[in-house]
Amino acid sequence: MTKTLIPFADMGLNPALLQALTSEGYHTPTPIQSQAIPDVMKGKDLLGIAQTGTGKTAAFALPILHRLAADRKAPVPRTTRALILSPTRELASQIADSFKVYGAHLGFRVAVIFGGVKYGGQERALQQGLDILVATPGRLLDHVQQKTLDLSTTEIFVLDEADQMLDLGFVKPIRQVVSRMTARRQNLFFSATMPTEIGKLAGELLKDPVKVQVTPQATTVERINQSVIIVEQGRKRALLSEMFADPAMTRCLVFTKTKHGADKVAAYLEAGGVEAGAIHGNKSQSQRERALEAFKKGKLRVLVATDIAARGIDVDGVSHVVNFELPFVPEAYVHRIGRTARAGADGSAVSFCAPDEMKLLRDIERVTRQKLKAGIAATTRPWRRWTPPSWLRASARRPPCRTTSVRAATDAAPAVAAATAIRTATACVPKAARVSPTAFAAAASPAPSRPTAPSRRVRPSIPWPANARPSHRWKATSR
Structure with a gap:
């Protein structure tokens, strides 16, 4: 049975948020947004499972902005009221951009910190105090250890793409981050899949969560x-x-x-x-x-x-x-x-x-x-290599050395051509009257200008210095 989607206007969101949504052309929420936003606005913990690309970011960004606007406080230096953990730099930047777009008329301080860049700009942003901080686990712990960030007053904690956090080995850093926050906070977990390890972590951190599962785990978008x-x-x-x-x-x-x-x-x-x-x-x-x-x-x-x-x-x-x-x-x-x-x-x-x-x-x-x-796909494998007949393979069992291979092949070309012609011409001749193609071709072919028999390669003599030791000369001649 399909559930009726609640429009944004009927969710009781802050008018400034509705204005931003209208300017962006958003009027009807997605299923995950329709089911998650009302419960998050009430301050409940939530475990959301939905496909990638179904609007999970707005499902937690809009109610977080609504709650912070309902209880405005001046940002305390080196603290943040809401913390969102993301597995990658690109995703962290896009989540921060979403908060800035939805909260364009609210005037909140939003910052994003991740590795790969210098600390100076991030430290200056944390020094002023933040309403919303989006971060990757590694750089976040660096700032916590350097005491440029205090998480003891954080009110809302969001773990986005929790299953990828597990794939990247971030479960231990997540526990370290959580241990530095107060127990009186709201926890939100969002993911497209729910592995066993993440399920255990959710059981440790979430308190009586509301579970929102729009589609079965690990399913793809029908479109x-x-x-x-x-x-x-x-x-x-x-x-x-x-x-x-x-x-x-x-x-x-x-x-x-x-x-x-x-x-x-x-x-x-x-x-x-x-x-x-x-x-x-x-x-x-x-x-x-x-x-x-x-x-x-x-x-x-x-x-x-x-x-x-x-x-x-x-x-x-x-x-x-x-x-x-x-x-x-x-x-x-x-x-x-x-x-x-x-x-x-x-x-x-x-x-x-x-x-x-x-x-x-x-x-x-x-x-x-x-x-x-x-x-x-159509294969690009070359055609099966041509296999010469047995009478021709017998004469080529001993390949010429590298120095005479090109000349020997050139001299042998008339013989091979003649042998092929004789074999074709005598196809209808009885076997008793046939002549060996190899012998006939050898007799009919002109004498080679140079001997085609492989010659033994002679190692060039190397002049040794007069003061060389006898052992050196012996080793050189015995090779």
């Missing part, structure tokens, strides 16, 4: 047209380059397993005339920001990324997602293809599967509970 192509590993880059002959692939994300692989794919596409860039953990923050900004503005047709950025890319109008290599973790497939078909739009996801990746494909189909449409 995404998914398919898989069985192709050899060495053929993948050429196939990817050929796919961009289709003008429908206007804005495409390509995901690889490794950072080096992302650079190689981007360089291959650039060499083929396709505007492409790469984004991964080895890039500096400025390089990542420039590549992402160019992709958003349409200057890049393709952005090649690793799984570290799979959840941090929120770009409108992504037409296609290509899994150049299947992920080791099946749940990562859900987040990869969730970059397209966002906010109710349509999209396509194509996965390249090499023969040695069939087990990964079966794991993905088992986790997502659906069978992907499969196709086989």
